[in-house]
Amino acid sequence: MRLFSNIVQNIREINHRYEKPQIEMTPFVKLCLLVLRLYLLGLVGLLIFKFITTWKG
Amino acid sequence: MFWISKTIHYLSRFKRRTILFFAVLGPGVITMVADNDAGGITTYTVTGAKFGLHLLWFLILLGPVAYYVQEMTVRLGAVTKRGHAEAIFSAFGRFWGWFSLSDLVMTDWLTMITEFIGMTAALSIFHFPPLLTVVICWLIMGMMIMSGRYWTWEKIALLFCAINLIYIPAAFMVHPSIRDIAYNSFVPHFPPGGFTNDLFFLLMANIGTTIAPWMLFFQQSSVVDKGLNEKEIKFGKADTAFGAVLTVVVAMVLIIVSSKLLYGLPIEDAAAAARQIMPTSSIIGTLFAIGLFDAGLLGAICISLASSWAFGEVFGWAHSLNQKVREAPWFYAYYFFDLLLAGTVVLIPGAPLVLITLFVQVIATTLLPAALVFLILLLNDKKTMGEYINTTWENIANISIVIIIIVLSTMYGISTLFPNFFSIH
Numbered sequence: 001m002r003l004f005s006n007i008v009q010n011i012r013e014i015n016h017r018y019e020k021p022q023i024e025m026t027p028f029v030k031l032c033l034l035v036l037r038l039y040l041l042g043l044v045g046l047l048i049f050k051f052i053t054t055w056k057g
Numbered sequence: 058m059f060w061i062s063k064t065i066h067y068l069s070r071f072k073r074r075t076i077l078f079f080a081v082l083g084p085g086v087i088t089m090v091a092d093n094d095a096g097g098i099t100t101y102t103v104t105g106a107k108f109g110l111h112l113l114w115f116l117i118l119l120g121p122v123a124y125y126v127q128e129m130t131v132r133l134g135a136v137t138k139r140g141h142a143e144a145i146f147s148a149f150g151r152f153w154g155w156f157s158l159s160d161l162v163m164t165d166w167l168t169m170i171t172e173f174i175g176m177t178a179a180l181s182i183f184h185f186p187p188l189l190t191v192v193i194c195w196l197i198m199g200m201m202i203m204s205g206r207y208w209t210w211e212k213i214a215l216l217f218c219a220i221n222l223i224y225i226p227a228a229f230m231v232h233p234s235i236r237d238i239a240y241n242s243f244v245p246h247f248p249p250g251g252f253t254n255d256l257f258f259l260l261m262a263n264i265g266t267t268i269a270p271w272m273l274f275f276q277q278s279s280v281v282d283k284g285l286n287e288k289e290i291k292f293g294k295a296d297t298a299f300g301a302v303l304t305v306v307v308a309m310v311l312i313i314v315s316s317k318l319l320y321g322l323p324i325e326d327a328a329a330a331a332r333q334i335m336p337t338s339s340i341i342g343t344l345f346a347i348g349l350f351d352a353g354l355l356g357a358i359c360i361s362l363a364s365s366w367a368f369g370e371v372f373g374w375a376h377s378l379n380q381k382v383r384e385a386p387w388f389y390a391y392y393f394f395d396l397l398l399a400g401t402v403v404l405i406p407g408a409p410l411v412l413i414t415l416f417v418q419v420i421a422t423t424l425l426p427a428a429l430v431f432l433i434l435l436l437n438d439k440k441t442m443g444e445y446i447n448t449t450w451e452n453i454a455n456i457s458i459v460i461i462i463i464v465l466s467t468m469y470g471i472s473t474l475f476p477n478f479f480s481i482h
Contacts, residue, residue: 010372014151021150023438032430033149040156043423043470050474 074292081292082299083211084279087359088127088272089300090218093307094356095175096168096414097266098327098349101308104259105315106324110233110241111248113309115260119267120305124298125458126268127276129432129447131293134280136445141277142367145431148441153427158371160424165271165364167417169399172360174410175353177403178328182335182346191400198358198396202389205381207282214358220351221307227344228310231317238313261469268462270424271363273432278366282377287445314341357399365392422470426463433459 023029093101104112130141137144142161146154176194177187185193201213248256276297285293315330318337324330327349335342362378368391369376375385382389402408433455436447447455471478 014146014154014371014373018146018151018154021148022440023148023434024440029434032434033153036427036430039426039467040423043467046471046474047419 077289078292078295081285081289082296083215084276084283085127085131085293085297086218086300086303087211087214087279088276089123089297089304090221090307091355091359092123092267092269092272092304093221093352095172095327095349095353098175098311098352100259100262100266101311102315102319102327102330103324104263105312106319106322106330107255107259108248109316109320110237110312111246112259113238113241113312114243114245115263116305116308116312117242119263120301122458122462123267123304124301125454126429126462127272127297128294129436129455130273130277131280131285131297132290132442132445133432133435134277135285135287135290135293136442138281140281140366140370141274141428143370144277144435146371148435148438149431153431154371157424157427158367160420161270161274161367162364164417164420164424165360166395166399167413167420168269168271169357169360169395170402170410171414171417172353172357173400173403174414175327176350178326179331179346179350179353182328182331182342187404191404194354194357195396195400197354198361199393201358202378202392203382205379207378210378211283214355217351217355217358218303221348221355222303223344223348223351224307224310224314227341228313230338230341231314233313233317258472261465261472264462264465265421265469268425270421270428271360273428274367275359275363278363278370282366282379290445357396361392361395364395419470419473422467425466429459429463
């Protein structure tokens with residue numbers, strides 16, 4: 001139990017430490033991060049589609 | 058007299074640089090040679106068995122691709138003194154940080170299972186039961202890190218890299234035609250039959266094995282753990298270039314051997330290839346099996362460390378191979394946990410090992426583009442890199458390579474999920 005609460009505490013600290021991105025958010029960086037998000041959403045969509053078709057089949 | 062003093066000056070400078078190069082030698086060679094892991098050996102063997110020597114030119118092209126990507130991790134590690142996981146958390150914030158770390162842990166763990174599959178399959182040729190193989194691997198990998206010195210670990214890893222070159226004598230033993238090798242290496246062309254689905258899949262598979270997410274995390278963290286600084290970047294680059302040459306040589310040699318001994322045979326993996334070769338030449342078959350075991354071991358060593366370093370960096374644990382187990386308990390605990398978990402899965406009767414092997418590629422497809430894009434962005438951040446920021450030429454080369462890798466590895470991942478998605482009619 002203590003180990004678990006230590007891990008949760010650790011994760012909170014990490015979230016706090018890295019709350020704000022340090023890289024300069026130029027339009028190019030913002031665009032890259034947006035494209036990455038869309039790319040990952042697309043992949044997750046494909047994975048869900050595959051899961052559903054496999055499950056139904 | 059002037060030329061004598063000048064010659065002595067050049068010789069002493071050459072000697073000094075050679076000594077420095079050998080001192081820095083390690084992270085690049087280990088990462089690149091470990092890139093030819095159990096999965097890589099299978100890919101090259103199948104490529105040679107299916108298409109003979111016709112794709113040698115393509116493999117040569119993959120050498121510079123691997124170099125340009127990995128070289129960026131050397132600069133980033135030497136300048137920031139941070140591993141890739143920590144660099145992502147710091148630069149892009151907690152969302153991308155947690156995404157990368159959790160994806161890395163999943164990818165690494167699944168890849169580790171494939172390495173154990175390769176190692177157990179390789180030693181089964183010598184009638185080793187899987188349990189014994191797994192225990193041998195655990196012992197070797199445990200002993201390597203117990204010294205509490207990065208130097209010792211690195212030298213043992215380099216020894217395993219040297220064993221990976223065991224395929225080279227095998228290539229000489231099959232007496233390949235030098236003329237054919239030269240032609241297929243330097244004249245780009247498609248195999249007879251043209252651009253087919255099989256060819257397309259294998260081209261993507263070869264790209265997929267060239268750059269894996271763990272390589273970025275591993276090399277950057279090892280550069281940091283070794284303590285490379287900005288002045289040593291050029292030697293770190295040379296180390297990476299040397300490793301890229303070795304990885305291409307091993308890949309070419311595998312294709313040469315399999316094209317000579319297995320051409321036209323339906324080969325599913327490297328262990329099956331070794332078994333198939335045994336009746337023709339027991340020496341080459343044995344070299345093949347030893348090489349496969351070594352490749353799996355080297356891959357597993359690097360992959361488990363990549364995850365442990367990443368966790369240590371983010372959670373703030375002591376995370377150096379220069380620290381003993383009692384000084385960095387969580388770092389080593391995670392390392393052993395990873396090893397035990399991956400090894401145990403292989404021993405479970407009826408575990409879905411084929412499904413895991415396919416799933417690795419899909420999961421890697423979700424992490425690799427993000428890790429590569431972060432790398433490019435960080436190398437272009439003046440605040441992070443200072444004078445070591447990417448030059449225009451480096452950006453042209455690196456961005457083109459990264460785009461090609463992302464497109465092809467994504468296609469590979471998708472075609473693993475949907476085999477007919479990119480069918481050529």
